[in-house]
Amino acid sequence: xxxxxxxxxxxxxxxxxxxxxxxxxxxxxxxxxxxxxxxxxxxxxxxxxxxxxxxxxxxxxxxxxxxxxxxxxxxxxxxxxxxxxxxxxxxxxxxxxxxxxxxxxxxxxxxxxxxxxx
Amino acid sequence: xxxxxxxxxxxxxxxxxxxxxxxxxxxxxxxxxxxxxxxxxxxxxxxxxxxxxxxxxxxxxxxxxxxxxxxxxxxxxxxxxxxxxxxxxxxxxxxxxxxxxxxxxxxxxxxxx
Numbered sequence: 001x002x003x004x005x006x007x008x009x010x011x012x013x014x015x016x017x018x019x020x021x022x023x024x025x026x027x028x029x030x031x032x033x034x035x036x037x038x039x040x041x042x043x044x045x046x047x048x049x050x051x052x053x054x055x056x057x058x059x060x061x062x063x064x065x066x067x068x069x070x071x072x073x074x075x076x077x078x079x080x081x082x083x084x085x086x087x088x089x090x091x092x093x094x095x096x097x098x099x100x101x102x103x104x105x106x107x108x109x110x111x112x113x114x115x116x117x118x
Numbered sequence: 119x120x121x122x123x124x125x126x127x128x129x130x131x132x133x134x135x136x137x138x139x140x141x142x143x144x145x146x147x148x149x150x151x152x153x154x155x156x157x158x159x160x161x162x163x164x165x166x167x168x169x170x171x172x173x174x175x176x177x178x179x180x181x182x183x184x185x186x187x188x189x190x191x192x193x194x195x196x197x198x199x200x201x202x203x204x205x206x207x208x209x210x211x212x213x214x215x216x217x218x219x220x221x222x223x224x225x226x227x228x229x230x231x
Contacts, residue, residue: 035220037168045160045168045211047220061119061219095167103215104158106179108167 002026002107004096009112016086020112022079022096027107030054030074033099036081038092039111046092049081050099064090086116120144120214124223130231137199139226141212146192149216156216159188159197162225163208171210172197204230 008020020036036049049070050059058070069082079096093113097105121144131137147156155175160168170179172188175195185200199206207230212223 044209044225045162045213045222047213047222050218050220059218100173103156103220104170104173104213105160105168106170106173108169110167 002098004098004107004109006094006096006109006112009094009114011115011117012086013118014087014116016116018083018086018114020081020083020094020096020114022081022109024077024079024096024098027098029072029077034070034072034079035097035099035105036068036070036079037095037097037105037108038090038114039095040089040092043092048094050103051079083114086114088116090114091116119219120147120217120221122212122214122221122223124210124212124226126226127224128227128229130229131199131202132231133204134201135231137202137206137228139197139210139228141190141195141197141223143193143195143214147214147216148192155191155195156214157188157190157195158213158215160211160213161206161208162211168211199228202228202230 003025006022033053051070067085071080093111095111096109098107100106123142125140157175159172162168176188187198209225209227211225
């Protein structure tokens with residue numbers, strides 16, 4: 001079945017870095033755009049990154065632009081998110097999500113937790 | 119950026135009764151070129167990731183019970199549950215995908231009265 005499994009979360013100090021990964025299965029990964037969405041503890045959903053199916057375009061909100069980088073490796077069915085210059089407000093569950101068409105998300109992983117704290 | 123505002127923030131409805139959640143965008147998310155509203159609805163139960171319920175504002179995702187309906191156009195949208203069931207307790211989010219940054223509403227918590 002269609003599945004997304006995130007990994008790489010953990011506890012990191014402010015200013016530190018972390019790399020999240022998402023392994024996809026059950027669908028032709030290279031045909032689909034992908035997203036990262038995060039959810040701070042007890043808060044709502046915040047979109048943080050998008051990459052087109054061919055990797056040609058990447059988009060970010062201002063809150064993470066210049067600090068986060070999304071990438072994909074279609075040979076490994078893997079989506080990554082490099083998180084640099086982390087801040088306490090980046091603490092959240094990070095979800096990987098598949099884009100069906102044009103920006104809505106039809107499959108979600110269970111998430112990986114990032115905690116930024118000294 | 120397009121701001122999505124949901125109302126109410128929380129809602130308590132009796133089992134079997136109707137529940138309606140509203141979502142308003144700060145600018146139109148209707149594309150006149152294809153007459154599509156670039157709006158999705160998601161359901162999130164405690165400890166679970168979000169689940170897609172509707173896209174294009176009113177197209178129900180496969181497997182979503184037909185007691186759920188999505189409506190609206192332009193800037194004003196609604197999610198309605200015609201007869202609330204216990205398993206519908208969740209937080210519901212709207213999301214616009216008309217333009218980046220993609221943005222979500224703040225969420226509406228639905229509970230049983």
